[in-house]
Amino acid sequence: MARITRWTTPLAAAAISLTGVGIAHAAPTARSGVQVRPATYDVVVERDVKVTMSDGVKLLADVYRPARNGKAAPGRFPAIVSQTPYNKAIPMASMSDEYLVKRGYVQVVLDVRGTGGSPGGWHAFDAREQKDGHDLVEWASSSKRPWSNGRVGLSGASYGGINQIFTAAQHPKGLKAIFPVVSAGDTYRDVVGTGGQVDLGFMPLWLGAVGALGILPPTYSGSDPQQAVQVLKQHLGNIGSFELNLLIDALKGGSHAYDGPFYRQRSPLEVIDKVNVPAFVVGGEFDIFQRSEPLLYQRLAARGIPSKFLYGPWTHVQAAGPALGLTLPGTIVQPGASLPELMLRWYDHYVQGVADPGLDGLPPVTYYENGSGAWPTATQWPPAGTRYQALRLTGQAVAGKRTGGLTTGPGSGGPDAAPWTPLSGLCTRSSVQWTAGLLGLLGSSCETDNSENDQNGVVYDLPVTGKPLRIAGTVSAHLNVSTASEDGQLTVRLEDVTPGGKATQLTAGWQALSLRALDKKRSVVKDGLIVQPYHSYTKASARPMPKNQAVPIDVEIFPGAASIAPGHRLRVSIQTADFPHLLPPIPQLINSAGAGIKIWHDARHPSWIALPTLP
Numbered sequence: 001m002a003r004i005t006r007w008t009t010p011l012a013a014a015a016i017s018l019t020g021v022g023i024a025h026a027a028p029t030a031r032s033g034v035q036v037r038p039a040t041y042d043v044v045v046e047r048d049v050k051v052t053m054s055d056g057v058k059l060l061a062d063v064y065r066p067a068r069n070g071k072a073a074p075g076r077f078p079a080i081v082s083q084t085p086y087n088k089a090i091p092m093a094s095m096s097d098e099y100l101v102k103r104g105y106v107q108v109v110l111d112v113r114g115t116g117g118s119p120g121g122w123h124a125f126d127a128r129e130q131k132d133g134h135d136l137v138e139w140a141s142s143s144k145r146p147w148s149n150g151r152v153g154l155s156g157a158s159y160g161g162i163n164q165i166f167t168a169a170q171h172p173k174g175l176k177a178i179f180p181v182v183s184a185g186d187t188y189r190d191v192v193g194t195g196g197q198v199d200l201g202f203m204p205l206w207l208g209a210v211g212a213l214g215i216l217p218p219t220y221s222g223s224d225p226q227q228a229v230q231v232l233k234q235h236l237g238n239i240g241s242f243e244l245n246l247l248i249d250a251l252k253g254g255s256h257a258y259d260g261p262f263y264r265q266r267s268p269l270e271v272i273d274k275v276n277v278p279a280f281v282v283g284g285e286f287d288i289f290q291r292s293e294p295l296l297y298q299r300l301a302a303r304g305i306p307s308k309f310l311y312g313p314w315t316h317v318q319a320a321g322p323a324l325g326l327t328l329p330g331t332i333v334q335p336g337a338s339l340p341e342l343m344l345r346w347y348d349h350y351v352q353g354v355a356d357p358g359l360d361g362l363p364p365v366t367y368y369e370n371g372s373g374a375w376p377t378a379t380q381w382p383p384a385g386t387r388y389q390a391l392r393l394t395g396q397a398v399a400g401k402r403t404g405g406l407t408t409g410p411g412s413g414g415p416d417a418a419p420w421t422p423l424s425g426l427c428t429r430s431s432v433q434w435t436a437g438l439l440g441l442l443g444s445s446c447e448t449d450n451s452e453n454d455q456n457g458v459v460y461d462l463p464v465t466g467k468p469l470r471i472a473g474t475v476s477a478h479l480n481v482s483t484a485s486e487d488g489q490l491t492v493r494l495e496d497v498t499p500g501g502k503a504t505q506l507t508a509g510w511q512a513l514s515l516r517a518l519d520k521k522r523s524v525v526k527d528g529l530i531v532q533p534y535h536s537y538t539k540a541s542a543r544p545m546p547k548n549q550a551v552p553i554d555v556e557i558f559p560g561a562a563s564i565a566p567g568h569r570l571r572v573s574i575q576t577a578d579f580p581h582l583l584p585p586i587p588q589l590i591n592s593a594g595a596g597i598k599i600w601h602d603a604r605h606p607s608w609i610a611l612p613t614l615p
Contacts, residue, residue: 036337036341036344036345037103037344038103039099039102039103040102040103040104041066041067041068041073041101041102041103041104042066042067042068042069042070042102043064043065043066043067043098043101043102044064044065044067044070044071044072045062045063045064045065046062046063046065047062047219048060048061048062048117048218048219048220049061049062049063051110051135051136051139052139053113053131053132053135053136054131054135055128057113057119057120058119059110059111059112059113059118059119059132059136060088060110060111060116060117060118060218060220061088061108061109061110061111061136062088062094062096062108062109063106063107063108063109063147064096064098064101064106064107064108064109065077065101065106065147066101066102066104066105066106072147075147076146076147076148076149076150077104077105077106077147077148077149078104078105078106078148078149078151078152078153078347078351078352079105079106079107079108079140079141079145079147079148079151079152079153080097080100080105080106080107080108080152080153080154080155080347081107081108081110081136081137081140081152081153081154081155081167082095082096082097082107082108082109082110082154082155082156082160083095083109083110083112083132083133083136083156083159083160083163083167084109084110084111084112084115084116084156084159084160085111085112085115085116085122085124085159085210085213085214086115086116086159086209086210086213087111087115087116087117087213087214087216088109088110088111088116088117089116089117089216089218089219090213090216093213094109095109095155095156095157095160096109097155097340099340099343099344100155100340100343100344100347103344105153105347106140106147106148107155108136108140110132110136112129112132112163113128113129113132114214114234114235114238115210115213115214115235116213116214116218117218117219117220117231118231119227119230119231119234120234121234121235121237121238121241121242122210122214122235122238122242123242124210124242124266125162125163125166125187125265125266126265126266127265129163130163130166130167130170131170133163133166133167133170133172134167134170134172135172136167137152137154137167137172137173137174137175138172138173138174140152140174141172141173141174141175142174150174151174151176151351151352152172152174152175152176152351153175153176153177153178153179153346153347153350153351154167154168154175154177154178154179154180155179155343156180156181157181157182157319158181158182158183158316160181161180161181161182161183161282162180162183162184162268164178164179164180164183165178165180165183165268165271165272165275165296166268166271168274168275168276168277168279169271169272169274169275170274171274171276175277176277176278176350176351177277177278177279177280177346177347177349177350177351178275178277178278178279178280179279179280179282179343179346179347180279180280180281180282180296181282181319181339182282182283182284182287182288182289182293182314182316182319183268183281183289183292183293183296184267184268184288184289184292185267185268185269185272185289185291185292185293185295185296186263186267186269186291186292186295187263187266187267188259188263188267188537189259189291189292189537189556190288190289190290190291190292191203191288191289192250192256192263193250193257193258193259193263193537194510194581194582195489195490195509195510195511195512195515195555195556195582196510196511196512196514196515196535196537196588197489197510197512197582197583197584197585197588198250198251198257198582198583198584198585199434199581199582200579200580200581200582200583201430201431201434201435201436201580201581201582202288202316202434202435202436203247204247205435205436205438206436207243207244207246207247208243210243211235211238211239211243214235214238214239215232215235215236215239217232218231218232250585251583251585251586252585252586253585253586253587253588255539257539257585258537258538258539258542259536259537259538260538268292268296269292269295269296269299272296272299272300273299273303275300275305276305277305277350278305278306278307278346278350279296279300279305279306279307280307280308280310280342280343280346281293281296281297281300281307281308281309281310282309282310282312282319282339283297283309283310283311283312283319284311284312284313284314284315284316284318284319285311285312285313285314285367285368285370285507285559285560285561286313286314286315286429286432286433286437287314287315287316287319287433288316288433288434288436289316290433290507290558290559290560291556291558291559293309293311294309294311294381294474294559297309297365297381298380298381301364301380306350307364308362308364308365308366309364309365309366309367309381310366310367311365311366311367311368311381311561312367312368313368313370314437315432315433315436315437315440316433316436316437317436317437317438317440317441318437318440345358345359346359363377363378363379364378364379364380365377365378365379365380365381365383366378367381367472367561368561369470369472369561369562369563370496370504370506370560370561370562370563371468371496371562371563371564371565371568372468372563372565374563376472376561381473382472382473382474382559382612383472383473383614385614385615386472386473386612386613386614387527387612387613387614388526388527388529388531388610388611388612388613389408389527389610389611389613390408390529390608390609390610390611391406391407391408391462391570391572391608391609391611392406392407392408392409392410392411392601392606392607392608393405393406393411393414393460393479393572393599393601393607393608393609394406394407394409394410394411394412394413394460394601395412395413395460396413396414396416397414397416397458397459397460397599398416398417398458399416399417399418399419399455399456399457399458400455400456403459403460403461404416404458404459404460404461404601405460405461405462406460406461406462406570406572406609407462410603410606411601411602411603411606411607411608412601412602412603413601413602414598414599414600414601414602414605414607415482415550415598415599415600415601415602415605416458416598416599416601417458417596417597417598418457418458418574418575418576418596418597418598418599419456419457419576419596420488420576420577420592420593420594420595420596421456421457421575421576421577422576422577422579422593423577423579424453424456424457424491424575424576424577424578424579425453425491425575425577425578425579425580425581425582426446426453426579426580427444427446427450427452427453428446428450428453428493428505428578429446429447429448429450429504429505429508430491430493430505430508430578430581431444431446431580431581432444432446432447433581434578434580434581434582435580448502448504449502449503449504450493450495450503450504450505450573451497451501451502451503453573453575454495454503454571454573456575457491457573457574457575457576458573458574458599459571459572459573459574460571460572460574461497461569461570461571461572462569462570462571463569464564464565464566464567464568464569464570465566465567466566467566468563468564468565468566469563469564469570469613470562470563470564470613470614470615471506471560471561471562471563471564471611471612471613471614472560472561472562472612472614473531473559473561473612474524474531474532474556474557474558474559474612475494475507475509475531475557475558475559475560475609475610475611475612476509476529476530476531476532476533476554476555476556476557476609476610477490477492477509477554477555477557477572477607477608477609477610478529478530478552478553478554478555478606478607478608478609478610479492479552479553479554479555479574479599479607480550480551480552480553480599480600480601480605480606480607481513481550481551481552481553481597481598481599481600482545482548482549482550482551482597482598482600483513483545483547483548483592483595483596483597483598484547484548484595485545485547485591485592485593485594485595486514486544486545486547486591486592487512487513487514487544487545487584487588487591487592488512488513488545488576488592488595488596488597489510489511489512489513489576489577489578489582489584489588489592490510490511490513490553490555490574490576490597491508491509491510491574491575491576491577491578491582492508492509492510492511492555492557492572492573492574493505493507493508493571493572493573493574493575494506494507494508494557494560494570494571494572494573494609495570495571495572495573496562496564496568496569496570496571497568497569497570497571498568499567499568503571503573506560506562507557507558507559507560508557508558508578509555509556509557509558510555510578510582511535511553511554511555511556512584512588513545513551513553513592513597514542514543514544514545514588514591515535515536515537515541515542516535516543516551516553516554517535517536517541517542517543518530518533518534518535518536518554519534519535519536522534523554529610530554530610531610531612532556533554533555533556534556535554535556544591550598550600550605557609570611572609574599576596576597
């Protein structure tokens with residue numbers, strides 16, 4: 001195993017980035033004088049325990065048990081169940097967390113089907129894998145387990161947060177609570193096909209990490225070499241049949257480039273209304289799943305499910321380190337309670353039934369306000385009192401030379417030309433966010449200053465005077481656009497610009513012009529404005545752009561929160577690409593290559609931003 005660990009250090013680093021381990025800012029939370037109980041146990045691990053699924057296949061799990069003097073403590077304990085595709089044998093990528101075990105929980109960590117030491121082919125949240133989650137919880141809650149008291153909670157980040165929701169939606173016996181950290185809600189719109197183009201920043205990293213970690217020699221290779229060889233053959237064959245096929249098909253413009261049954265089956269928002277156990281949702285305002293984390297909470301809260309929502313200034317690699325029991329150099333510790341402490345209290349309260357008035361009294365929503373550095377609390381998301389207003393584009397913006405304006409009155413001027421710049425986005429917050437935060441860990445200044453990239457398109461500024469401009473919620477852009485080509489891409493960024501010209505990206509949205517068709521029934525309307533457009537993104541919905549004719553395009557800009565100080569400017573920055581985050585499938589690329597776009601905003605062709613503002 002020592003040799004395996006040395007060989008896999010780079011792969012583990014990649015998997016760590018994809019599970020969310022990293023440096024984290026942290027939010028304040030009320031403690032109400034509650035003293036979180038200290039560790040009272042040591043930990044022993046039983047490796048490669050065979051768990052029989054309902055189809056007879058035996059998947060492998062490690063069982064972490066409270067211990068004293070090197071031996072498992074007698075008695076029955078509540079269980080925490082985690083599921084990982086990143087190989088449970090790899091340190092820090094396994095989803096294991098001894099913090100909870102040392103405080104009286106058993107943790108079961110399973111290699112999902114077709115990964116790590118488990119046999120079969122991996123198909124990322126397919127129906128069989130979802131059923132495995134149900135079977136695993138019922139196995140862990142069974143009285144046949146000598147260490148189980150029948151009560152189970154789920155834990156994990158990223159993949160380990162997503163499968164919590166799929167498992168909980170099946171109502172397995174014994175499940176009492178979940179704590180999903182940086183979980184996707186809609187796998188197509190969140191990450192795979194954001195705006196109708198293919199994610200190039202995250203998806204190849206993720207698919208490559210799962211595939212590579214799945215072909216490492218299993219920990220039982222010495223004791224059962226025949227089984228190890230068989231499993232490795234299955235995993236190796238799966239790389240071509242699933243991982244590579246998925247990516248190549250999407251880039252070629254095949255079925256995986258569009259939304260459909262494949263992604264609906266793998267989207268937690270499709271089943272969130274079946275989740276009936278208490279849920280603490282943790283999200284990141286610069287996470288790859290930034291879009292859906294608030295939606296998951298909203299749907300739970302709307303049905304009265306006991307739930308909390310924490311939304312911080314985190315990328316994917318920053319968000320979940322504390323949730324997995326890691327505190328790295330540079331971590332800002334929560335002044336009220338760390339995330340592991342919150343998890344412990346959540347499980348103590350809802351899994352074990354321990355009274356915790358301070359936890360009950362914690363506001364439902366806590367979020368970070370970019371710009372002010374404050375952590376407001378709220379009773380809902382977006383916060384009560386949020387109102388949407390239309391800021392109309394005006395003036396005559398010229399790419400790299402002249403700035404247009406934003407106004408609450410009628411728009412005028414234009415059209416403004418944004419050139420075709422296929423490498424736009426290289427030095428932006430997007431390049432950090434959509435590589436899961438890896439570039440941020442390397443100290444990239446691109447994360448906090450988009451001003452150079454703004455020269456690649458057209459920008460529109462609103463000076464902030466008098467008092468701070470506070471925003472919280474989803475944003476949308478309604479733009480009248482023309483092009484000489486059949487297709488193209490809109491990248492729309494919302495930025496906070498200092499008096500010195502530093503442009504900090506607050507959030508962004510993307511839209512392929514050919515996939516502009518709206519599903520009006522699923523689009524969200526507030527204060528008379530479409531504030532969260534919902535596009536079909538199916539192949540049948542695709543329509544070429546009429547040549548040089550202005551067409552209205554609605555762009556979903558992902559949610560966020562900020563306070564823009566007086567003397568600063570709110571900026572809307574528009575470009576025709578967001579590389580390396582997105583790459584158009586080959587048919588889109590052919591149909592848009594070389595052609596820029598024009599933004600119209602005169603009286604006949606108004607264009608505006610729907611902005612969620614707070615008093």
